[in-house]
Amino acid sequence: MxxxxxxxxxxxxxxxxxxxxxxxxxxxxxxxxxxxxxxxxxxxxxxxxxxxxxxxxxxxxxxxxxxxxxxxxxxxxxxxxxxxxxxxxxxxxxxxxxxxxxxxxxxxxxxxxxxxxxxxxxxxxxxxxxxxxxxxxxxxxxxxxxxxxxxxxxxxxxxxxxxxxxxxxxxxxxxxxxxxxxxxxxxxxxxxxxxxxxxxxxxxxxxxxxxxxxxxxxxxxxxxxxxxxxxxxxxxxxxxxxLPPDVLVLTALDVELAAAKRAFGIAEDAEHATTKNGLHVYKAPVTQRNGKTASCVVACFATAGNVDAAVVTSMLLGDLNPANVIMLGIAAGMRDKCALGEVVLAERIVAYEGEAVLEGGKVEARPEITRLNFRVRQDVSDYLSNRTSLETRLTRSYTSLGLDFPEDVDAGPVAKSVMPKQATVASGEKLLRDPDVFKAMRELHGKVEVAEMEAAGLFAACNHFGKPVLMVRGISDFGDSKKDNRFHLLAAMAAAAVTADYIANGMTLQN
Missing domain, CATH: 3.40.50 (Rossmann fold)
Structure with missing residues (x-):
């Protein structure tokens, strides 16, 4: 090039x-x-x-x-x-x-x-x-x-x-x-x-x-x-x-950072910059469809969990003052709702850990539910509505990244399409291995399809700083004991490809 x-x-x-x-x-x-x-x-x-x-x-x-x-x-x-x-x-x-x-x-x-x-x-x-x-x-x-x-x-x-x-x-x-x-x-x-x-x-x-x-x-x-x-x-x-970056792109795990670096064209041996709080960041400009350049910065929490997500996100927001935030990575999807390698864009976050312990030891669930910022909802809706061009671009992107899903795996169904979808995401501190516990989360919100461990902290930090935020997740497992570890990288790569494409073709940058 x-x-x-x-x-x-x-x-x-x-x-x-x-x-x-x-x-x-x-x-x-x-x-x-x-x-x-x-x-x-x-x-x-x-x-x-x-x-x-x-x-x-x-x-x-x-x-x-x-x-x-x-x-x-x-x-x-x-x-x-x-x-x-x-x-x-x-x-x-x-x-x-x-x-x-x-x-x-x-x-x-x-x-x-x-x-x-x-x-x-x-x-x-x-x-x-x-x-x-x-x-x-x-x-x-x-x-x-x-x-x-x-x-x-x-x-x-x-x-x-x-x-x-x-x-x-x-x-x-x-x-x-x-x-x-x-x-x-x-x-x-x-x-x-x-x-x-x-x-x-x-x-x-x-x-x-x-x-x-x-x-x-x-x-x-x-x-x-x-x-x-x-x-x-x-x-x-x-x-x-x-200048403050247009977009802060966040990951939690090293496999997700590796996927982000590939999708955003950051060389493996690229030297990172360091914020005043000692956090590593990688600069990655993205050319938008209008010809403008979105300045992006990629960073990693280097650990899982909502507490670290909230702390590190807050530090980065204070250091960099980005205009927008996107987190990409992997998550568990419900077996009858999702497929391995499928990409979801979170439409709302259900923080399921909140509880009240009542007299007699009775536990009452008190989840916190957060929706996307209105401007982000508008961008996501427009982005997903252009289905033909979106599918063409993502197919080309998957090919250029060498992203090829195995067709049949023991762990469960594999995505047949590159098209992302919106979904409600449950967020807490539990690494799910029990499908019954996963399904029970639908009692908190009937549209829950995905579970992960950073969104609640991420959204809390962004709301505190007044930053619009979106989360993009690739489905790597079904929250049970049936795993295929190949989908850690594959799902992360799919999420990274969609994130880069969304910034280029879906995100509206404010002047």
């Missing part, structure tokens, strides 16, 4: 201009760099934000701004239709009509018609340099500063206020309006306050600046462009790594 582009879904603002007094060789070098940088950025999945109006030129006919250079490079590099816009064009309709020539207007219209560009109009009555900068910053999430004056400094200030990365370069170009030192002033400040411009990686980037010199280049423009793309990628990666 090829690696994803470094700058996928990013939009770069290349802000700058050139003084009429600048030597032509430096002007040419600047445009050579811009063309190379656009090419490299497009390869890595990025787009650009430009403002188009008239294009000032010097006595040699060389452009003094970069917006049309960017636009022409994108037109050359993407000659056909595009599946998504790679250029955001900010313009005044009046100035596009009166300040741009016919060839430039045709270029804008062609790029828009091919889906390569999106055109955003600003009203002429309120058009100012500040408004143009506001609109550009609204669409951009990273910036390169090259020459220019106050306009470049203003855009950089607006970007840094949003904690967005700004990389100033050292080419001595002056400013077309002769109103300040722009990128050079920013570069000087960058060296003193790198985290202002690269909030997550500035201390490292400042050491790389000499290699990025355009004034006295030691590499080709293409190689400098590659390094800049990598700098922006690593800044974005560091930013994402510092």
């Amino acid at each position: 090829s690696n994803p582009p470094l700058l996928a879904s990013s939009h770069i603002l290349l802000a700058g201009s050139i003084s009429n007094a600048t030597e032509n060789n430096l002007v040419s070098r600047a445009h050579e760099f811009v063309a190379a940088f656009v090419e490299e950025s497009l390869k890595e999945g990025a787009g650009f934000v430009v403002y188009v109006s008239s294009e000032p030129i010097n006595d040699a006919g060389l452009p003094m701004v970069f917006d049309w250079t960017v636009t022409k490079a994108i037109d050359r590099l993407i000659p056909g239709d595009a599946d998504k816009p790679r250029l955001k064009i900010i313009a005044s309709e009046e100035r596009l009509s009166t300040k741009c020539n016919a060839e430039q207007r045709r270029l804008v219209a062609t790029l828009t018609a091919r889906g390569v560009a999106e055109l955003e109009y600003l009203e002429e009555e309120v058009l100012t340099g500040g408004n143009v900068g506001d609109e550009q910053v609204e669409h951009a999430n990273m910036m390169v500063a090259l020459g220019g004056g106050k306009g470049v400094s203003d855009r950089a200030r607006k970007m840094t206020k949003r904690l967005l990365p700004v990389l100033p370069l050292d080419l001595q170009l002056g400013a077309n309006s002769e109103d300040g030192s722009g990128a050079l002033s920013l570069l000087k400040d960058f060296k003193t306050n790198p985290l202002t411009y690269m909030p997550n990686s500035g201390n490292r980037v400042v050491k790389l600046l000499p290699a990025l010199s355009l004034q006295e280049p030691v590499m080709s423009m293409a190689d400098i462009s590659k390094r800049i793309a990598k700098i922006f990628y690593e800044e974005e990666k560091a930013r994402i790594d510092a």
Whole structure:
């Protein structure tokens, strides 16, 4: 599988201009760099934000701004239709009509018609340099500063206020309006306050600046462009790594952790991160169907039972502050209701251990029943309703994971379908080996089909922290003495496959 582009879904603002007094060789070098940088950025999945109006030129006919250079490079590099816009064009309709020539207007219209560009109009009555900068910053999430004056400094200030990365370069170009030192002033400040411009990686980037010199280049423009793309990628990666995860994926046993690591693409020898409380976690991004990335963290209780589940879950919620929680693993299913390897999504949890001992020694059951969060119920319902696509995806996932159930086993019936189902789950401290005790749990709630030992603690911790939670279980036995130990891993793998697919295709991430 090829690696994803470094700058996928990013939009770069290349802000700058050139003084009429600048030597032509430096002007040419600047445009050579811009063309190379656009090419490299497009390869890595990025787009650009430009403002188009008239294009000032010097006595040699060389452009003094970069917006049309960017636009022409994108037109050359993407000659056909595009599946998504790679250029955001900010313009005044009046100035596009009166300040741009016919060839430039045709270029804008062609790029828009091919889906390569999106055109955003600003009203002429309120058009100012500040408004143009506001609109550009609204669409951009990273910036390169090259020459220019106050306009470049203003855009950089607006970007840094949003904690967005700004990389100033050292080419001595002056400013077309002769109103300040722009990128050079920013570069000087960058060296003193790198985290202002690269909030997550500035201390490292400042050491790389000499290699990025355009004034006295030691590499080709293409190689400098590659390094800049990598700098922006690593800044974005560091930013994402510092964010609370979208999903905390929990397991109780090592066999369940092994299954989760396989389903989420975590190598066996992958190095774990450690939370401040000493808990091991593995990071695993999952690409959702809308193209967004769900940042996931996988962890393990390393023991069974509701007490440990509640304690460890609480510690992880305090350390990581995830937006959502999912637990996956194995469980016992009622013999006449479930099949080995079948996957269930818990619709409610019945904590069956609660009791009152009355006068005379009479015991009265007092179970606690917890339902799923409303938003989770909505997601699960939608997920299970798309049966054809769900079955196709899970069949493909099972195959890629090498998950193949034996057809006939002495322990009992084996799942014939990959389709998961919803079920009510009983949770307590008992490792069930008695089918009569298991069946008696239906007296507490008539829909109980599954029993396990962590859900009550898990849900209690998540409810305390206000976190939406879902539990996914693969059926490994029937709560009696008839076992087939192969289904410990097989059922865990099935649950892990469904969990990964649910995050990718069923879970709604809140902004």
